[in-house]
Amino acid sequence: MSIERIAVVGAGQMGSGIAHVLAIAGYDVVLEDLNTEILDKSIALIRKNMARQAARGLIQDADIEAAIARIKPVVGLDGLGDRDLVIESVFEDEALKRAIYQELGTVLKPGAIIATNTSSISVTRLAAATGHAEHFIGLHFMNPVPVMQLVEVIRGIATDDPTYQAALDLVKRIGKTAAYAEDFPAFIVNRILLPMINEAVYTLYEGVGNVEAIDTAMRLGANHPMGPLQLADFIGLDTCLAVMQVLYEGLADSKYRPCPLLVKYVEAGWLGRKTGRGFYDYRSDHPVPTR
Numbered sequence: 001m002s003i004e005r006i007a008v009v010g011a012g013q014m015g016s017g018i019a020h021v022l023a024i025a026g027y028d029v030v031l032e033d034l035n036t037e038i039l040d041k042s043i044a045l046i047r048k049n050m051a052r053q054a055a056r057g058l059i060q061d062a063d064i065e066a067a068i069a070r071i072k073p074v075v076g077l078d079g080l081g082d083r084d085l086v087i088e089s090v091f092e093d094e095a096l097k098r099a100i101y102q103e104l105g106t107v108l109k110p111g112a113i114i115a116t117n118t119s120s121i122s123v124t125r126l127a128a129a130t131g132h133a134e135h136f137i138g139l140h141f142m143n144p145v146p147v148m149q150l151v152e153v154i155r156g157i158a159t160d161d162p163t164y165q166a167a168l169d170l171v172k173r174i175g176k177t178a179a180y181a182e183d184f185p186a187f188i189v190n191r192i193l194l195p196m197i198n199e200a201v202y203t204l205y206e207g208v209g210n211v212e213a214i215d216t217a218m219r220l221g222a223n224h225p226m227g228p229l230q231l232a233d234f235i236g237l238d239t240c241l242a243v244m245q246v247l248y249e250g251l252a253d254s255k256y257r258p259c260p261l262l263v264k265y266v267e268a269g270w271l272g273r274k275t276g277r278g279f280y281d282y283r284s285d286h287p288v289p290t291r
């Protein structure tokens with residue numbers, strides 16, 4: 001199937017990044033969320049990040065307005081009937097994702113593909129909520145989407161070959177590299193990355209080091225571009241916890257138990273950058289460690 005008209009459902013940090021790269025690649029993009037305030041914020045973030053790329057010479061300044069014009073922000077799923085592909089990128093919450101697929105089922109045209117940007121949840125199980133599991137696939141983009149080269153592609157047990165091929169063609173057209181992961185909890189990247197982040201939270205929780213020491217140690221000691229706690233704040237502590245819970249429940253191994261401190265921060269609403277506070281406080285010019 002040829003894909004030209006795409007919708008991105010969920011205009012958070014990932015949905016905004018996905019819409020950004022699709023528009024730069026020339027696709028006709030509808031960006032959907034719950035209200036215009038979020039959509040306005042998303043378009044402003046996309047414009048800022050495109051300017052960043054232009055400043056680095058990765059795209060031309062002149063390309064920005066044309067790309068932004070290819071993104072149509074909408075509230076509600078009703079107008080998605082002409083879409084060839086919908087990429088869902090709402091919270092890492094299975095019930096929410098399934099509810100959105102059920103609503104999409106009433107508006108999408110026959111043969112339309114649904115892809116989920118889930119970080120960890122079973123693609124096979126999510127597909128079962130759509131009624132067209134053969135046209136459902138996992139397309140796991142990496143954060144920040146405009147910068148990261150990888151997209152994990154995950155087939156559900158029922159995903160058909162044309163859907164899989166259409167997904168690979170899209171990844172190629174946006175200039176990224178596909179890695180194929182089998183449909184196991186958290187796939188490849190987060191099966192490895194999130195336990196490392198969780199271990200960094202345990203290191204803080206047990207008092208082995210403070211926030212600054214832990215992040216400095218891994219940036220300078222393991223050459224990580226961001227310390228694990230800085231990265232957790234960047235990802236979103238709610239998403240980090242959701243992925244650890246999927247691993248813990250899905251693999252039934254105590255080594256994936258989410259650190260109690262991570263649970264506490266999420267319960268407090270300290271979700272990292274997106275709420276202004278996590279392991280760092282982002283409310284002043286420079287991030288300040290909070291422990």
Ligand SMILES: CC(=O)CC(=O)SCCNC(=O)CCNC(=O)[C@H](O)C(C)(C)COP(=O)(O)OP(=O)(O)OC[C@H]1O[C@@H](n2cnc3c(N)ncnc32)[C@H](O)[C@@H]1OP(=O)(O)O
Pocket residue numbers: 049052053119141142143144145146147189190193225226231235239240243
């Ligand atoms: C749950 C999951 O599924 C999680 C996943 O996505 S798995 C992948 C997780 N992501 C990572 O591991 C990324 C690790 N970090 C990095 O690679 C680098 O720090 C980075 C690429 C994010 C930035 O690289 P850098 O050379 O420092 O870029 P730099 O010019 O200094 O930009 C730093 C800032 O710009 C952001 N940034 C840079 N270019 C960007 C772009 N085009 N779009 C969006 N953000 C951008 C950085 O995130 C950071 O944010 P703030 O400006 O808000 O502080």
Ligand SMILES: NC(=O)C1=CN([C@@H]2O[C@H](COP(=O)(O)OP(=O)(O)OC[C@H]3O[C@@H](n4cnc5c(N)ncnc54)[C@H](OP(=O)(O)O)[C@@H]3O)[C@@H](O)[C@H]2O)C=CC1
Pocket residue numbers: 009010011012013014015032033034035038089090091092093096100117118119120140141142143234235236239274
């Ligand atoms: N954060 C990361 O590093 C990565 C995350 N992912 C995955 O991407 C997905 C999104 O994560 P992320 O962007 O970080 O999350 P965010 O919290 O940044 O954004 C989630 C977005 O979903 C919106 N939303 C919630 N309910 C609905 C709905 N019913 N209809 C439309 N939009 C809705 C939210 O709007 P509102 O705020 O109004 O509720 C918000 O804009 C998750 O599945 C996550 O696992 C994948 C790779 C990396």
